[in-house]
Amino acid sequence: PARDALIARLPKAELHLHIEGSLEPEMLFALAERNGVAIPFASAQEVRAAYAFSNLQDFLDIYYQGMGVLQTEQDFYDLTWAYLERAAADNVRHVEIFFDPQGHTERGVAFETVLDGIERALKDGEAQLGISYRLIMCFLRHLSEDEALSTLSEAAPHVGRIHGVGLDSSEVGHPPRKFERVFAKARELGLHVTAHAGEEGPPAYVHEALDLLKVERIDHGNRALEDPALIARLADEGMTLTVCPLSNLRLCVIDAIGASPVKRMLDLGLKVTVNADDPAYFGGYVNDNFRAVADALDLTHAEIVTLAENSFAGSFLAPADKARHI
């Protein structure tokens, strides 16, 4: 259909993508073999069958387990390069990818090993695929703020190679206020700031991300729609929301794609974007997410174009570079 053709050819920026969540079962197997890591599955098919989640924590347990096969600089390169080739096929022109250094350093993999491999692929992607990039380091919110502060210290010599910080992992019980000091330090270092909020957590967590962490974007933000005053504020501030429809479905944040907040957010004048989150685990890359919501919510061509424009407008690109894309 014409809608699918539009989605395929529209230039897009991807703003909510965990690089470790792009580890496809085939690569999981290949790296397990290459590194001599035992995994409790006999085939890629068996792995996919295990990806049935009831909530965020269910998924995170499998996600952290999957990361265990990533050990060398080349592993992080291969992971990131495979994602970039897939992104190029979806006409993604700019990526702002998350990585979870604490998921690796706690297993004895050096911070620099992770950063070097991811960055080398991003540079190759820029040179060979024409995809510009920013790299966002996430703090795992189920760990302490002191651990996040140590991670920020490890990153500090690499400011310039890392462009921003984010906050991810188990949301409920780990509110943004727990990370107020580390986000202040990150901002002092000149880093951009974003945070997952309102995926499973209440609207109060979105307020905290704005007021205490002073974020420039809200990752997910679904539950902001429960709070009219918060909606008005997000609209007023032109805050970008990075919504992930297939992720929401697979993590039971919504019970059908038709319940995705994308259309309601557009109607409310919010700067919503469509993203893949963890495509290897949730069954689709960015164009799959666009097609899913466009079909289920019967989006117009103009609305689909707006979603793509919002992705560049909400990026950490300089204004002149945003303008080149929109």
Ligand code: ES4
């Ligand atoms: C994540 Cl969907 C989601 N939510 C929170 N943390 C995450 N880490 C990777 N994917």
Ligand code: ZN
């Ligand atoms: Zn996410």
